[in-house]
Amino acid sequence: MTVNIRPIRPSDYQPVISVIDDWWNGRHMADKLPRLFFEHFTDTGFAAERNGELVGFLVGFTSQSRPAEAYIHFVGVHPDERGRGLGRRLYEHFFVAVRARHCQLVRAITAPVNQGSVRFHQRMGFDIEPGDTQASGAPVAAGYDGDGQDRVRFVKTLAA
């Protein structure tokens, strides 16, 4: 049984939000993922299903005020599906979608504690942007998303 990737829909929100804290090892993530991303950005978001069950998703958008840029806000993969290239497939679907909308670069961020995410973005061809501090060898923007919310910032230029 293969994993099928399709555009995201508002009806995907409930299944995602009901599992997201589990997928993140109990970290409380739901506040970071309001329904709006499943309502208003469905043409650059994707859901992955195995046998009809949701096993992964990506939400992102093309920047409204910087039209050459796209931004990946949130990506999740079911713990049992990790290490099989599903994250890569979701990102590649996003790259195709935003390149068709004339974007030339893609941005994303992650918490420095998430070293797996840092390595994943590096494997996907993202560069790390300069920071004002360091964590585990990576440059970090301190307080990027609020007090104590440091972030590693990634950027990737899309091939023409």
Added chain:
Amino acid sequence: MTVNIRPIRPSDYQPVISVIDDWWNGRHMADKLPRLFFEHFTDTGFAAERNGELVGFLVGFTSQSRPAEAYIHFVGVHPDERGRGLGRRLYEHFFVAVRARHCQLVRAITAPVNQGSVRFHQRMGFDIEPGDTQASGAPVAAGYDGDGQDRVRFVKTLAA
């Protein structure tokens, strides 16, 4: 000294995020307001300043996948500035900006506990959308933004 309203900028994020929990009576709101809204949606967001100090802001966007719709995500007004029409002015700036981008309706949501927000949206000409339950007389969409995160949903048609 009057209050001046101007387009929002990325540099507004730090001043906003440093006061937002105080403006919400200590509720932890910062997770709901990532920096992305101050980076990628600056053409439909606004900051209000009195004497150079930030006293209010609005972040919102035009829907990427429903181009006739716009969405107001977050609005804040300094406690000392409330009751003077600043919320109305911020909303009116947003209406003008999204009407120029060919939007025909505006959506917003609020927590049912925020009765002041419900009344404000009604005064601003928003209708409340049907819900599957009720709170304080208003229809509520249960679990709209996740488990326990009920929301009152507003919609307003913009005049042509």
